[in-house]
Amino acid sequence: MKMELIQPFINAADAVLAQGLQTRLSIGSLSMEEEAYRRKGMAALVRLTGDIEGRVIFDLDKETAVRVARRFAGAELPESDDLVRETVFELANQVIGNAITSLNDQGFHFRVHPPVLHASEHGPKGSEDTEQLVMCFETESGNVFMNIVMRYSHVQSQGMAVGGHS
Amino acid sequence: MEQFATMKRSKDGQPIRYLVVDDSVFARKNLARMIETFGGQLAGEAGDGAAAITEYDRINPDIVLMDITMPQMEGIEAAEKIVQKHPEARVVMVSSVGYQENIVAALQRGARHFVQKPVKPEVLYEVIKYVMGDDGSVANAAAAGAPEGAGSMK
Numbered sequence: 001m002k003m004e005l006i007q008p009f010i011n012a013a014d015a016v017l018a019q020g021l022q023t024r025l026s027i028g029s030l031s032m033e034e035e036a037y038r039r040k041g042m043a044a045l046v047r048l049t050g051d052i053e054g055r056v057i058f059d060l061d062k063e064t065a066v067r068v069a070r071r072f073a074g075a076e077l078p079e080s081d082d083l084v085r086e087t088v089f090e091l092a093n094q095v096i097g098n099a100i101t102s103l104n105d106q107g108f109h110f111r112v113h114p115p116v117l118h119a120s121e122h123g124p125k126g127s128e129d130t131e132q133l134v135m136c137f138e139t140e141s142g143n144v145f146m147n148i149v150m151r152y153s154h155v156q157s158q159g160m161a162v163g164g165h166s
Numbered sequence: 167m168e169q170f171a172t173m174k175r176s177k178d179g180q181p182i183r184y185l186v187v188d189d190s191v192f193a194r195k196n197l198a199r200m201i202e203t204f205g206g207q208l209a210g211e212a213g214d215g216a217a218a219i220t221e222y223d224r225i226n227p228d229i230v231l232m233d234i235t236m237p238q239m240e241g242i243e244a245a246e247k248i249v250q251k252h253p254e255a256r257v258v259m260v261s262s263v264g265y266q267e268n269i270v271a272a273l274q275r276g277a278r279h280f281v282q283k284p285v286k287p288e289v290l291y292e293v294i295k296y297v298m299g300d301d302g303s304v305a306n307a308a309a310a311g312a313p314e315g316a317g318s319m320k
Contacts, residue, residue, distance in 0.1 A: 015284070016262075016283075016284050019286070020196075020284055069191075069192040070192075072192045072195075072196055073191070073192035073196050073199070074195065074196060075195050075199070077191060077192060077195070083191065083192075086190050086191060086192075087192060089190075090192065090193055093235065093262055094262040094284060095262075096262070097261065097262025097263040097264075097283065098262050098264075098282070098283075100263060100265070101262075101263055101264045101282070104265035104266075104267075105265065114235070
């Protein structure tokens with residue numbers, strides 16, 4: 001696992017959550033795993049292809065997602081499955097958008113695919129080549145899990161466009 | 167949230183009217199809250215680019231705050247269509263992706279400015295002041311430390 005690829009995602013998650021929640025947060029746990037990822041709640045998966053390949057999963061339980069949405073909005077929002085889903089997706093969009101801005105500034109070009117609902121209980125199993133970083137941000141609104149698999153692409157990526165994001 | 171010196175329209179002293187376009191409800195609410203602290207008025211909301219075009223025609227806002235990645239029609243395309251029809255439209259893109267190509271693409275297709283998410287109120291405030299230019303004024307400039315009676319915002 002190349003930490004120079006991972007660090008922008010950690011920095012972006014830290015910045016987005018701290019600003020949106022208007023509170024300090026801490027990293028509760030951080031581990032490298034080869035075992036399949038076990039989903040905790042509502043999870044969004046975003047794939048990257050190009051100079052860098054991999055995927056990021058954002059995962060929040062329902063109650064945390066509602067609290068996060070209300071903190072970000074600064075208002076009471078009616079609880080619903082749609083609110084939970086869009087909160088997880090918007091968090092993923094903001095964190096990945098900020099991370100790829102940083103990576104793009106370093107000269108990496110890649111396509112970011114739109115977030116998709118990660119509905120299965122287990123994520124893809126890691127391997128020696130695709131070890132997963134699993135981290136948990138502890139916030140006053142609850143725990144936010146981020147799972148990252150990222151590596152340099154072996155494929156010639158010249159001419160690939162950088163994908164748009166929210 | 168911090169309170170800012172109220173921005174008004176120069177021509178009639180009325181609040182600046184905003185159209186907020188984002189597929190995320192909480193992102194729209196967050197921007198609406200900031201607009202309130204600027205003394206602005208939320209004139210309309212839309213959850214995608216196509217709805218934004220319809221809403222623009224209906225409410226004719228002073229400023230559009232437009233997300234980029236949205237269902238149906240993306241923000242840059244919607245901005246381009248709005249500006250083609252209303253060349254005076256002031257569209258500010260609001261996106262988490264702040265790399266050069268994205269910003270240039272938005273500006274080339276008619277956006278006036280770009281603000282990166284997560285949005286900092288003080289940054290958005292300055293961008294709105296810049297984009298409104300002579301068409302806007304800071305009403306209670308003394309509260310912001312500016313000279314009494316300060317006029318246009320450029």
